[in-house]
Amino acid sequence: MTTADLLLVALGAVAVGAGVLVVSTRHIVRAGLWLVVNLLAVAGCYLVLAAELVAWVQVLLYVGAVVVLLLFAVMLTRAPIGASDDLDRPRWPGALIGGGAGLGLAALFVSGYRWSRVDLPSPGTATALGEQIFTAWVLPFEVVGVLLLAALIGAIVVSRPDIGSR
Amino acid sequence: MHPVIPYVIAAALVGLGAYGVLVRRNAILLLMAVELILGGVNLVLVTADATVRAVLPAGGQVFALFVIVLAAAEIGVALALVLQLYRLRRAVAVDEIPLEREP
Secondary structure: OOHHHHHHHHHHHHHHHHHHHHHHOOOHHHHHHHHHHHHHHHHHHHHHOOOHHHHHHHHHHHHHHHHHHHHHHHHHOOOOOOOOOOOEOOHHHHHHHHHHHHHHHHHHHHHHHOOOOOOOOOOOOHHHHHHHHOOOOHHHHHHHHHHHHHHHHHHHHHHOOOOOOO | OOOHHHHHHHHHHHHHHHHHHHHEOEHHHHHHHHHHHHHHHHHHHHHHHHHOOOOOOOHHHHHHHHHHHHHHHHHHHHHHHHHHHHHHHOOOEHHHOOOOOOO
């Protein structure tokens, strides 16, 4: 166990614990706040795995934008502020499928990688990733840009009843 | 660094997200569970980038960036739909949405 391993185990424990609370808490707003903890812990994992730019983009975009949007939606739909008991359907089918998916994937990874060891790569700084994006991945990058524009226009059309189709 | 550790964390996140998607009734909580799944997928991509020495360097990290952007687009459209649903039905419980056209 190296330092990186210990950090990954600790951050992973935080991420999984916060994830459990996201899917099990009875307060809607608290689920959003636990999602922040989960996303920050996953960003910490990215940092340990030498993916600097991805970690900071995750903090900026997820914690800064996505969670704020989710909390806005919670407020706009007048969600109950206190604890509410009718947030969940019967649990056992979800537990069966979710647990099966998680355990199956974990078993697959464990059988594939055992306790093998790799050295961490050189850090994925903005320079390194920018070079890759604007040489090898420039076409997908442009397509993602067009998709973002389409999603933006779609969201506006959906939320404006006076310009949507009747 | 033992790659099995982040891989198992990612598998746990995906399982938790799948559980949340199937169990939660509130559409916004369901979207939060989808974010958990996407976080797990991103962790797999970044770990694979650190584990496999591919021909194109940093391909996994570039993919992770794309997935983050797609998640942002997804959440924008999905929340617009949820708000529209709330405007029409005054509720966002996904199992109370009538799938048939109303008479």
